[in-house]
Amino acid sequence: MWGRADRAVKLLGRNIPSVLRMTEGVDPKISRRLCIKPQQDLQSKSRAASGVPGYKPTDWERRFLLWAGHFKKPEDIPETVSIETVRAAKTTLRVKFSYVMIALTILGCIIMVVRGKQAMKRHESLANINLEKKAQWKMESTSAKP
Numbered sequence: 001m002w003g004r005a006d007r008a009v010k011l012l013g014r015n016i017p018s019v020l021r022m023t024e025g026v027d028p029k030i031s032r033r034l035c036i037k038p039q040q041d042l043q044s045k046s047r048a049a050s051g052v053p054g055y056k057p058t059d060w061e062r063r064f065l066l067w068a069g070h071f072k073k074p075e076d077i078p079e080t081v082s083i084e085t086v087r088a089a090k091t092t093l094r095v096k097f098s099y100v101m102i103a104l105t106i107l108g109c110i111i112m113v114v115r116g117k118q119a120m121k122r123h124e125s126l127a128n129i130n131l132e133k134k135a136q137w138k139m140e141s142t143s144a145k146p
Helices: 002-011 039-050 059-067 083-121 126-144
Strands: none
Touching: 059 083
16 A cells, blocks of 8 residues: 555655655654654743743732632732743633633523523514514505505
């Protein structure tokens, strides 16, 4: 199976970008050249993130730290905190906000079901409302014509 693919790649080799070309003598099943990140990039990112010893949070970030439960009182928040602490607080608040939105959506659905059942008891439906509107429009159009 791989023999045919290799022949096709060799025939069309000049049209394939260099990133996608298979290297000679490498088994295509274990070639992970596109998936591996160079070690230099990983080291430079970790140094940049931890190079600053502290991060001075803004007023909103201080509120986030309080709401997320990382600190009890505003006075407990130090002048500088780690950026990971601020990110963790924001993530916690995102999760809490999504839980609130899920609860509000479920509550809205329940309210709509209850209101729909009440409307059915009053014999109200969209079909009846639309028929009444069309009858009213028809009466208006016939009364408007001389």
